Structures are given as C-alpha cells and as structure tokens.
Amino acid sequence: MRSKKRILSGMRPTGPLHLGNLHGALINWVEMQDPYDCFFFIADWHALTSDYENPGAITGYVDEMMIDWLSAGLDPEKSTLFLQSLVPEHAELFLFLSMITPVPWLERNPTYKDQIVQIDNKDLSTFGFLGYPVLQAADIIMYKANGVPVGIDQVPHVEITREIARRFNFLYGDVFPEPEAILTQTAKILGLDRRKMSKSYSNAIYLSDTPDVIAKKVAQMITDPQRMRRTDPGNPDVCNVFEFHKIYSDPATTQTIHHQCRHAQIGCVECKQIMAGNLIKAMAPLHERRAHFKAKPALVKEIIASGSQKARAVARQTMDQVRAAIKIKA
Known part of the structure; x- marks a missing residue:
C-alpha cells in the first residue's frame, strides 16, 4: 500500500520550454512533489506522432528539457524523472491496449479533430497520431497513477484513459485503477502578440x-x-x-x-x-x-538514466500482472 497517492504527467520534447510551460505545468508539478508520489516523463515517443520526419531534433531537446525541469525546481530525490523511450514496457502495454480500444473512441477525441484541421503543414493521417491517446493511456496506467494534473481543456484526454482502463478491467479482471483528472490552477500567460504562447508562433519567452x-x-x-x-x-x-x-x-x-x-x-x-x-x-x-545544470551534462544524463531505471522497475511489475491477466507468457 502506497503512503501517498501517485500522479503522472509528461511533456513532449519538441522545442525549448517557455513561460507558458512554467506556469501551465511546471510550477504545479513542483508544488505536488511533497504531497504526492510523482512520476514525470519526457515523452519522446509521443513527439514522434507529429514530428516523425525530424527525429533528430526530438533527441536534441531531451537533455534541455530535463535541465529546464531541474531549473524550475523538480527534484530527482522527490520525483521519478524519466525518459519514455528508456522504458520499453510502454510500447508493450500500448500494443495490448490498442487491441481493445474501439476506433470511434479515438476519432471523437477533440484534440485529434482540432489538430487535423489546424496543423496543415504535416501529414497527420497516420495510425500513430490517431492512436496516441492509447499510448498516453499506457503511460498513465502503467504506473497505476491515481491522478493526472491537467488544465480543464485536457480533461477529455484523461477520460479516454479511464475508459480504456475500465475496458481492460472488464475483459481481464481488475488490474488498473481509473485515474482522476487533477485540475490545476494556472496563471494567464499569453505570447508577445496576445496569442497562446508557442514556439510555433515565435511569440514565446523561453526559460533559457x-x-x-x-x-x-x-x-x-x-x-x-x-x-x-x-x-x-x-x-x-x-x-x-x-x-x-x-x-x-x-x-x-x-x-x-x-x-x-x-x-x-x-x-x-x-x-x-x-x-x-x-x-x-x-x-x-x-x-x-x-547555469549549474547546463555546466554538468553528465549529471543531467545520469539523472535521466537513474530515473528511467526506477520507472522501469515499476513498469516491469505492472507488465507481469498484465501478461498474467491476459494469459500471455513473457
């Protein structure tokens, strides 16, 4: 029995972090480190769903993102900070969950419909982009998170995860808790031009x-x-x-x-x-x-590696339970 409720969240390494990221997520994450058992991950596989043509850029942003996290106050002694691709169990659980997730659940996802319309300079007609909520669900329920800190606009993402977890439990027995959306308060931060602060709009003030x-x-x-x-x-x-x-x-x-x-x-x-x-x-x-962490790249890589090992130990235990539930041998 865990002494604290567990939360999980992540960010895609698609560019440098800005004040919108700081006030929209990082400040809340830092404040949650003491009352919760926190798992925060760099979602490099998720970044491939839209930036699959330029994977080198994703890799280049991983260390920089961790530096920004540490600079904002995330503490590897308090939270598990890890890299998604260093925990391959995420891919295995994603595969299993994709077998039971109805396609209409994914097609009605508001983010999917919005981005298909808004992002017209990339080909998003891929299985990976349609199925990213399934990978997101795998990320969350892998660690049996009790909650996911989100803004009000992201609640539908958590609801899809709850539906997928509920369906798995119905088919194979109770393995996963259904995570709750933890609504977070965020300061109003717009870009230099009063649009949403985004690297895509060239209107951001970056942490760097x-x-x-x-x-x-x-x-x-x-x-x-x-x-x-x-x-x-x-x-x-x-x-x-x-x-x-x-x-x-x-x-x-x-x-x-x-x-x-x-x-x-x-x-x-x-x-x-x-x-x-x-x-x-x-x-x-x-x-x-x-500046402290930027001058110590080896330390940053060690923090990522150590956190990923810790996360993988939990993921292995979960996958043992999943395979037993669906009667698939390792």
Whole structure:
C-alpha cells in the first residue's frame, strides 16, 4: 500500500520550454512533489506522432528539457524523472491496449479533430497520431497513477484513459485503477502578440532566454491597441503587459501602474521596462540553477538514466500482472 497517492504527467520534447510551460505545468508539478508520489516523463515517443520526419531534433531537446525541469525546481530525490523511450514496457502495454480500444473512441477525441484541421503543414493521417491517446493511456496506467494534473481543456484526454482502463478491467479482471483528472490552477500567460504562447508562433519567452533577450522581447509586446499616443489614457484590462505585471510585479507596483495607465501618467515603453525588470528578477533563481545544470551534462544524463531505471522497475511489475491477466507468457 502506497503512503501517498501517485500522479503522472509528461511533456513532449519538441522545442525549448517557455513561460507558458512554467506556469501551465511546471510550477504545479513542483508544488505536488511533497504531497504526492510523482512520476514525470519526457515523452519522446509521443513527439514522434507529429514530428516523425525530424527525429533528430526530438533527441536534441531531451537533455534541455530535463535541465529546464531541474531549473524550475523538480527534484530527482522527490520525483521519478524519466525518459519514455528508456522504458520499453510502454510500447508493450500500448500494443495490448490498442487491441481493445474501439476506433470511434479515438476519432471523437477533440484534440485529434482540432489538430487535423489546424496543423496543415504535416501529414497527420497516420495510425500513430490517431492512436496516441492509447499510448498516453499506457503511460498513465502503467504506473497505476491515481491522478493526472491537467488544465480543464485536457480533461477529455484523461477520460479516454479511464475508459480504456475500465475496458481492460472488464475483459481481464481488475488490474488498473481509473485515474482522476487533477485540475490545476494556472496563471494567464499569453505570447508577445496576445496569442497562446508557442514556439510555433515565435511569440514565446523561453526559460533559457538571457536577461537581455527577455528585455528585447518584452519591448515588442502588444499593449492596448487603442492607445495611439503617450497622452492617451490606456486600458490595462486589455493590455498583455499588465497581465504580466499581475504575476511578476508586487501588488503596490501593479496598482500604481493600473492607475497611471488609465490616466496617461505612464507610457507603454516605461511600463514595459518596469515589468521586464521584475520578470528578470523573478527568473534569476531559475537561471542560476539552469547555469549549474547546463555546466554538468553528465549529471543531467545520469539523472535521466537513474530515473528511467526506477520507472522501469515499476513498469516491469505492472507488465507481469498484465501478461498474467491476459494469459500471455513473457
């Protein structure tokens, strides 16, 4: 019997991590390390579902992602941090689950339907892309996770996993718990252009950006589009820079900026400079840790290898139970 409930989540290594990743996931993961038994993995096989034509880039981002995780505060002494492809049992469980998962369950997946329409520069008409929720289910139930930390838009992903686990248990006996979606609170972080922060839009502030780069990017941020001149009153409620002030500036500064903007007592350039300074200050501890791990590539690789060995030990036990349940010998 585990003393703590277990959670599992992962990220695809398709590019450098940015502030959206930090506030959308990493900060929550760090806070969960003490109350939960945490398994966090780099989903390199998942990345192949859409980036199969350029696998070398995926490999190149693995170590960088782990460095960002460690810099944000994930601790290999508290959490199991591992690489999906170093635990081949994921592929075996995926195979078994694919045998029992109805195709209509996958075709109705909202993410699948949305991405087929939105991503028009890649051929996504592959079995791997259609079946990625099955691999995702294998990732989660392999470790008998009690919960998966997600935003509200990702709840359907967890529900498919619950359905697959329920179907397996119905056919072969109770092996897997049905994981719950753990809704996480996230700060509102948009990109420089007020769209979702994404490397695809070239509108992101990355965790690896230096202070000079951060300052230059903040200077490009869109503010109140109706404020044409310095003497025009602004509306902080529609200003992306002010949203960042809410996160990175202290309450007194934020209140002052709000008042000054509405009464044309501060210009957008000065407002951005103040926010950039506070953002850089807030990121300083992360940048310090990042420099530490960046200078020790062997240590980063050892953390990945050690965490993957720990994860695989759990995965082997699960697969022994799975094979016994479906009466397949190892």
